[in-house]
Each structure stands twice: as structure tokens, then as C-alpha cells.
Amino acid sequence: MGMTDEAFQTKLENYCTKTFGTDGKLEQLRRLSGGASMESWAFAYGGEEFVLRRLPSGLSPDDAGLRGVPLATQADIIELARTAGVTAPEVRGRLSPEDDIGEGFIMSKAAGETLPHKILGNPDFAEAERKLTRQCARELAAIHRIPVRSITAPLEYFSPAELIRLQKEKYDEIGGHIPIYEYAFHWLDRNVPDASDKYLVHGDFRMGNLMIGHQGLSAVLDWELVRLGDPVQDIAYLCTPSWRFGQYEKVAGGFDSAESLLRAYAEASGSEVDPDRFRFWLIYSTLWWGVACMVMGQIWRSHGDRSLERTVIGRRVSEVEIDLALLFEEILPGEICSPLDWSIPDERAETGETGYGELLTALGEWNTEHVQPGLDGHAKFQSRVAGNALGIARRQAEWGPDFREASRARLAAIGYDHGQLCTGLSNGDIGITAPTVWDHLRLSALERLSIDQPKYAGLKVALKKWSSS
Numbered sequence: 001m002g003m004t005d006e007a008f009q010t011k012l013e014n015y016c017t018k019t020f021g022t023d024g025k026l027e028q029l030r031r032l033s034g035g036a037s038m039e040s041w042a043f044a045y046g047g048e049e050f051v052l053r054r055l056p057s058g059l060s061p062d063d064a065g066l067r068g069v070p071l072a073t074q075a076d077i078i079e080l081a082r083t084a085g086v087t088a089p090e091v092r093g094r095l096s097p098e099d100d101i102g103e104g105f106i107m108s109k110a111a112g113e114t115l116p117h118k119i120l121g122n123p124d125f126a127e128a129e130r131k132l133t134r135q136c137a138r139e140l141a142a143i144h145r146i147p148v149r150s151i152t153a154p155l156e157y158f159s160p161a162e163l164i165r166l167q168k169e170k171y172d173e174i175g176g177h178i179p180i181y182e183y184a185f186h187w188l189d190r191n192v193p194d195a196s197d198k199y200l201v202h203g204d205f206r207m208g209n210l211m212i213g214h215q216g217l218s219a220v221l222d223w224e225l226v227r228l229g230d231p232v233q234d235i236a237y238l239c240t241p242s243w244r245f246g247q248y249e250k251v252a253g254g255f256d257s258a259e260s261l262l263r264a265y266a267e268a269s270g271s272e273v274d275p276d277r278f279r280f281w282l283i284y285s286t287l288w289w290g291v292a293c294m295v296m297g298q299i300w301r302s303h304g305d306r307s308l309e310r311t312v313i314g315r316r317v318s319e320v321e322i323d324l325a326l327l328f329e330e331i332l333p334g335e336i337c338s339p340l341d342w343s344i345p346d347e348r349a350e351t352g353e354t355g356y357g358e359l360l361t362a363l364g365e366w367n368t369e370h371v372q373p374g375l376d377g378h379a380k381f382q383s384r385v386a387g388n389a390l391g392i393a394r395r396q397a398e399w400g401p402d403f404r405e406a407s408r409a410r411l412a413a414i415g416y417d418h419g420q421l422c423t424g425l426s427n428g429d430i431g432i433t434a435p436t437v438w439d440h441l442r443l444s445a446l447e448r449l450s451i452d453q454p455k456y457a458g459l460k461v462a463l464k465k466w467s468s469s
Contacts, residue, residue: 011101012052016045019093019106031378038068038224042109050092054104068224073153075105077200077226080151086142089211089219110219116207116245120254124214131216133256136205136238137264139220144231144269146200157228159195163284164188171291174298177419178317180324180441182426184287187328190428193277196230203227205234206243207253232273235265236281241323241458242289242316248457283327290320308382312389318452321445322462328432329465336435339468342443344450345399360394395451403447410440442466 013026024046032040032051041052055071069077075091082088089107119125158166168185203225211219237243239251239258247254252261262273297314299305329337350358364387372383411417414436416424421437424430432438442462449459 008101011099012041012043013045015093015095015099015101016050016106020046022046049109051089051107051109052104053107054095054102067156067227069153069155069226071103071105071224073155074223074226076153077151077155077223078107080146081143081220081223084142084146086139086146087217087220088223089221110211110213110221112211112213112218114208114211114221116243116254119212120207120245120247125212128212128214128216129255132212133252133260134264134268135217136210136253137261137268139217140202140205140231140234140238140265141269143202143205143220144199144234148198148200148228151200155200155227157198160192160230160280160284161189161195164192167288167291170295174294176291176294177422178290178321179418179421179425180321180328180445181287181290181317182422183328183432183441184283184324186426186428188280188284188287191276191280193230193274193280196232198228199231201227201229201231201234203229203234204237206238206240207245207255208243230277230281231269231271232277233281233285235261235273236278237285239282240285240289241326242286242319244457246457248461279331283324286320286323286327290317290324293317293320308385308389312385312392315392315452318445318448319456319458321441322449322456322458325442325445326458326462326465332438333433336433336438337466338435338439340439340442340446340466341468342446342466343463344454345402348398355397357394357398360390360397364390364394392452395454399447399451403451406447407440407444410436410443414440 009026009029016026017023027044029041029043032042039054041054043050053071075094078088079091082090089110091105091107093106095101095104113119171181202223204222209222210217211221238253241248244250244254250256251258266272293313293316296310300310367383367387367390372380375383411421421430430437432441446462449456
């Protein structure tokens with residue numbers, strides 16, 4: 001934090017006394033889970049509950065490399081959206097340099113839950129889930145109706161073609177060489193739509209950034225990626241596979257079908273959504289998240305932020321490989337999507353001296369059994385992240401060598417090495433309609449994801465769809 005917990009709490013309490021004009025006591029201060037650089041803190045003061053969105057001194061709102069806007073701009077847009085009828089939280093105060101606790105603003109805390117795994121499929125939120133499609137459509141339509149001329153904050157705008165170029169530059173700068181990513185960039189270039197008129201778009205409208213109560217949506221949160229753009233991008237972003245949180249086959253946020261969401265948006269906005277434009281933005285948003293994961297890992301690598309979360313998120317690139325493969329199979333010739341003879345390997349029984357995988361297993365068990373029980377809040381979240389990292393390293397130690405050999409054998413049969421395949425898929429010299437190429441891309445995605453995130457819902461869907469049994 002750049003200061004002790006006690007100093008931070010004292011300075012925040014002084015700010016609240018100055019701003020709210022009472023001699024209340026600051027209580028229940030806790031950092032909310034998630035957020036590797038941008039922080040969210042919940043607290044109570046004078047009988048009210050608040051949330052502080054804060055960027056510690058010395059950091060940039062774009063430290064995540066995602067083109068985030070300054071917190072002052074976020075507060076401006078939240079106030080504008082709330083005035084325009086969007087269910088946005090009420091901004092109650094803004095930090096200034098003399099407060100000496102960083103950049104940020106304070107909002108009234110909305111009632112409800114944000115964690116998707118506590119909402120989706122939970123009987124306690126069943127009524128809320130039934131309402132979410134229409135509510136999300138109404139909120140998106142309300143955001144997109146805000147007149148651009150009423151926005152005084154400087155917001156970026158990029159055409160679809162420019163957005164593809166920016167993502168490819170970022171990917172190349174990091175040194176990305178993932179075959180299906182290369183093909184996705186090529187496909188996007190070949191299918192880029194004309195630029196739309198400029199609209200205000202939220203930029204990060206998804207489960208996890210929405211406060212959900214038992215009656216449905218109670219607040220649209222996390223406005224740091226707000227900008228001008230194509231409203232269909234906002235709609236497709238909600239449908240990105242990674243934002244379905246275990247409910248993979250419910251395309252709209254993990255709670256409904258894409259068709260239902262598009263119908264609801266058309267009713268709320270008066271504008272039909274072109275299906276080809278929606279598909280473009282869905283594939284773009286899926287790839288965008290994959291590149292964002294690479295950026296997170298690169299920030300850690302370059303010593304910009306050495307948080308554990310960065311490195312583990314950096315391994316989520318493989319979930320996007322599966323996501324892209326499943327999306328492309330919807331538009332590829334059915335005959336090339338043949339069954340695959342593959343399954344997640346069984347755990348090996350070790351003999352002889354202690355294996356590297358066993359060391360990592362022991363560390364993971366110690367973390368789960370002896371470390372996590374004594375933690376709470378953000379520290380417990382970090383311990384779980386550490387457990388995930390140990391699991392990735394263990395599976396790589398056990399399965400990685402065999403997967404590497406299988407990949408080499410497949411590439412030899414195709415007649416290209418890994419670099420040649422990436423280059424050919426990127427420039428269009430190699431297509432994916434050759435069964436050997438498509439099989440290699442799918443098998444590579446299965447192998448990598450089984451190491452990185454074997455519980456990812458997309459892996460289960462892919463195995464069911466591609467199984468030869």
C-alpha cells in the first residue's frame with residue numbers, strides 16, 4: 001500500500017470526517033478480493049457503508065496495460081450515467097493530493113453480491129437470474145443512449161480496424177506465438193466491420209462488475225475501461241466465454257442465451273443487432289482477453305507489479321485457446337471437426353526418490369491445510385491464488401514433457417515447425433481447414449489448458465464435443 005495499514009485507516013477516517021461532516025468512526029475496513037493494482041476497499045462510517053476506489057500513489061490507471069481511464073474521469077462518467085438513468089452507484093466524495101492516500105473516489109455501497117460463483121446457479125439468486133437478461137439489456141441501452149456531446153471527459157475512440165492493430169502490436173511486443181491466436185488475428189482482419197457511429201460504451205460490462213441483489217441488478221460497477229465505441233462490442237463482451245463463470249453454455253453472461261440477450265437489447269434500444277457484427281465482436285473480445293492475460297504476465301516479468309495474481313492470470317491464455325477453437329467450429333466446415341482420441345492424463349504413481357511433482361503437491365497441501373485456515377479477506381484470496389500456481393507447476397512437471405513430444409510429432413506430420421505454423425496462420429498462407437492443422441490446434445489447446453486450468457468449464461465442453469468415445 002505504500003503506507004502502514006494503521007496510517008491508511010487514520011488518513012481515510014480523517015477524510016471521511018472532513019467530507020461527511022460528522023465525528024463518526026471508520027469501521028470494518030477491508031480490501032475486496034481481486035484487483036492487482038486498482039484497489040477497492042469497503043468500510044463503514046457514521047452508520048453508512050461505502051466503497052473506496054483507489055489507485056495508490058505512484059501508479060497509473062493504465063498499469064494493467066488495458067487503456068484504463070483516470071479515476072477522476074471514471075467518477076465523472078459514473079455521475080453522468082446515474083443522471084441519465086443508469087443504475088450506477090452514487091459518488092460521495094473524491095480524494096485530493098492533500099489527503100495523501102492516493103487517487104480515488106468514494107461511492108455509496110450498493111446492496112448485493114458481485115462474485116459470479118456465488119450468484120450463477122444459486123437458488124437464492126434464481127429470481128435475480130430470471131431478470132438479468134432484460135435488466136442488462138436496459139442498462140446497456142441506457143449507457144449507449146447518453147449523448148456523446150454531453151461528455152466533457154476526454155475519452156478514446158478507435159475503429160474496429162485500429163483496435164485489432166493495437167492488440168496485435170501488444171501481442172507481438174510481448175512475443176506471442178500461439179497458433180490459434182495468430183489465426184484469430186487473421187480472421188478478424190478479414191472480417192472487420194465498418195466503423196460505427198460513436199457511442200459511450202462501458203467497456204467492461206460483465207458478471208463480476210455488476211452488483212446483483214435478490215431482485216436482480218442493483219449497480220453497474222467498474223467503469224475504468226469506459227470509452228467511445230461500438231455498442232455491439234459491449235453486448236458481445238458480456239458474452240465472452242471467460243465471463244460465463246462456469247455456466248459455459250449460457251452464452252449471455254452465464255445466465256441466458258445470446259439470442260435472448262439480443263432480443264432484449266433490441267426491445268430496450270429500438271435497434272436490431274447485426275449477427276455478423278456480434279460474431280466479430282465476440283471473437284475480438286475473446287482474443288482481447290487472451291492478450292490481456294499475456295500483458296498481465298509481462299507486467300510481472302518487467303517488474304512493474306510483482307503480485308502473484310499477475311503471473312497466474314498470465315497462464316489463462318490457454319483458456320482462450322479453447323474458447324477460440326469452440327467459436328471457430330461454429331463457422332468451420334463440419335467435416336474437419338472430427339472426433340479426437342484424447343483425455344486428461346491420470347495421475348502418475350511415483351517410485352524411487354521424491355519427484356518434483358510430489359514436492360509441489362506437498363506445498364499445495366500445506367498451503368491449503370495450514371496457511372489458508374488462518375487467513376481472511378484479500379490474504380486468503382492470495383493464498384488460493386498461490387495454490388492454483390502450485391497446481392499449474394505440478395501438472396507441468398508431470399505432463400509437460402509428454403505433451404511436448406506429442407506436439408513435435410504432430411508438427412512433423414504436418415510439415416511445419418511451431419514458428420512456421422504461427423507465421424502461416426497469421427498471413428493466411430496456412431489455413432485451418434486442413435484436418436491435420438485443426439486437430440493440432442485443438443489438441444494443443446487441450447494439453448495446455450489441462451495443465452493451466454483443468455476445472456475451466458470450456459475444457460469440459462470441448463472434451464464432450466470432441467470426444468471419440
